[in-house]
Amino acid sequence: MTMAFSKASCQTLIFALLLLCNLRALEAQTPAPAPGLSYTFYRTTCPNLETIVRQQLQTVFASDIGQAAGLLRLHFHDCFVQGCDASVLLDGSASGPSEKDAPPNLTLRAQAFVIIENLRRLVHNACNRTVSCADITALAARDAVFLSGGPNYSIPLGRRDGLTFATVNVTLANLPPPTANASFILESLSTKGFTPTDVVSLSGGHTIGIGHCGSFSNRIFPSRDPSMDQTFFNNLRLTCPTNTSNNTTVLDIRSPNVFDNKYYVDLMNRQGLFTSDQDLYTDSRTRTIVTNFAVNQTLSYQNFINAMIKMGQLNVLTGTQGEIRANCSRRNSNDLFILPNMERDQDEKVASY
Ligand code: HEM
Ligand SMILES: *[C@@H]1O[C@H](CO)[C@@H](O)[C@H](O)[C@H]1NC(C)=O
Ligand SMILES: *[C@@H]1O[C@H](CO)[C@@H](O)[C@H](O)[C@H]1NC(C)=O
Ligand SMILES: *[C@@H]1O[C@H](CO)[C@@H](O)[C@H](O)[C@H]1NC(C)=O
Ligand SMILES: *[C@@H]1O[C@H](CO)[C@@H](O)[C@H](O)[C@H]1NC(C)=O
Ligand SMILES: *[C@@H]1O[C@H](CO)[C@@H](O)[C@H](O)[C@H]1NC(C)=O
Ligand SMILES: *[C@@H]1O[C@H](CO)[C@@H](O)[C@H](O)[C@H]1NC(C)=O
Ligand SMILES: *[C@@H]1O[C@H](CO)[C@@H](O)[C@H](O)[C@H]1NC(C)=O
Ligand SMILES: *[C@@H]1O[C@H](CO)[C@@H](O)[C@H](O)[C@H]1NC(C)=O
Ligand SMILES: *[C@@H]1O[C@H](CO)[C@@H](O)[C@H](O)[C@H]1NC(C)=O
Ligand SMILES: *[C@@H]1O[C@H](CO)[C@@H](O)[C@H](O)[C@H]1NC(C)=O
Secondary structure, eight states: OOOOOOHHHHHHHHHHHHHHHHHHHTSOOOOOOOTTOBTTTTTTTOTTHHHHHHHHHHHHHHHOTHHHHHHHHHHHHHHHTTSSSSGGGSTTOTTSTTOTTSOTTTOOOHHHHHHHHHHHHHHHHHHOTTSOHHHHHHHHHHHHHHHTTOOOOOOOBOOBBOSOOOOHHHHHHHSOOTTOOHHHHHHHHHTTTOOHHHHHHHHGGGGSOEEEGGGTHHHHSSSOOTTSOHHHHHHHHHHOOSTTOOOEEESOSSOTTSOSSHHHHHHHTTOOSSHHHHHHHHSHHHHHHHHHHHHOHHHHHHHHHHHHHHHTTTTOBOTTSSBOOSBTTBOOTTHHHHOHHHHHHHHHHHHHO
């Protein structure tokens, strides 16, 4: 059988294929589990793990939904700095609650660390020391999304906890500042394997939670960033009267405590809070992605889930690497004898802070 196409129908066909390809770019496949991780990792060792975490967080969020944002950001900071190994939880880590000198843009909610340690205790009471703090952190972020009104999804498990944490400089080098433009963010995140679609998807985490004046003062002092809506600017100046104000405001003015796609609607209305947010709508490489997510929540969720699974597998420790901590804020004490040199190194790092 022969197939004959006219030039016109060929062009139509090519156009249709191109359209399909464009949509395909936003229809990324769910990433496969990294070697050593699996969706059924604790099926026999801790079958009630996910129920325990979700029920506890339901209780926690019922009294303060703001904690959901704190837990989501905690997982992001953990994964971007030296991989998802719970190193962010160790006493002395740059983003940790004990780091009084950390820049405000790094400071995570102190309560997030308490919530994770409480979850660890509940989980270990039920299953002994089989579940890592890194997995508990990943599950808490996943549940923060769902319990704030976002999608319900599964994540691969089996992460192990790291033995060391990053220096302040390494931490700062791995977390782009909120003053960065889209070019900087795209470049920075591409080094971790993220596509522009991933970048826009992950930034959608800013649909919940708050930021301090210092994180966006560059956009309101000395004068209004021209990419910011005038009324939005006026209101931010009431919240942050000076360039040293220490107030907070919500990241998503439309639905600050709900995980939805309104963050993207904010950006289209020039009401993104940080430069790193708003510039995703200014930059031609990410603008259409923002628009597509703003008009289709299902699409934004699919891409967010895929990007979160990708982020949640950055440089994970598996198998016999690292350890399973008995206390999320410190290494197991027997490492003192197993790795004396490393312990000395770490003491020096702590001292040099
Ligand atoms: C793309 C680069 C990113 C930058 C530059 C950035 C920057 C920031 C900054 C500066 C804050 C506010 C800190 C403060 O002033 O108190 C913040 C808050 C937050 N970020 Fe990001 N972030 C980024 C990516 C992410 C990702 C990937 C997620 C999670 C998927 C995320 C989730 C959050 C959440 C939930 C909050 C609110 C935290 C709270 O209310 O305690 N961010 N982010
Ligand atoms: C936890 O460990 C104790 C003591 O080793 C053991 O008796 C118990 O069966 C373990 N529990 C679970 C759920 O594995
Ligand atoms: C969430 O998804 C899991 C499977 O991934 C399912 O077992 C659970 O029932 C779902 N929960 C809700 C409330 O939809
Ligand atoms: C950290 O970075 C700053 C500025 O880039 C530099 O001056 C300082 O020496 C670095 N500190 C360490 C311990 O590497
Ligand atoms: C935080 O602010 C400091 C200046 O205080 C800046 O050097 C750093 O790049 C910022 N980092 C992040 C992650 O926002
Ligand atoms: C983005 O920021 C970098 C510095 O971080 C700057 O060199 C570059 O010119 C900026 N790009 C645009 C398009 O504003
Ligand atoms: C903090 O922001 C609120 C809400 O905009 C505002 O009413 C209040 O005056 C601000 N506080 C300070 C100390 O600027
Ligand atoms: C704040 O503004 C004053 C002038 O109004 C300026 O001298 C100072 O450098 C600014 N500080 C910051 C942190 O931007
Ligand atoms: C800023 O406010 C926070 C509470 O939101 C407080 O913990 C912190 O100490 C304040 N920082 C300064 C410099 O006043
Ligand atoms: C929204 O996105 C979903 C998922 O990609 C797709 O199936 C659906 O057709 C889209 N809806 C519209 C109205 O375009
Ligand atoms: C966990 O370790 C910290 C010190 O890093 C300590 O303050 C805390 O009491 C420990 N928690 C438990 C339950 O042992």
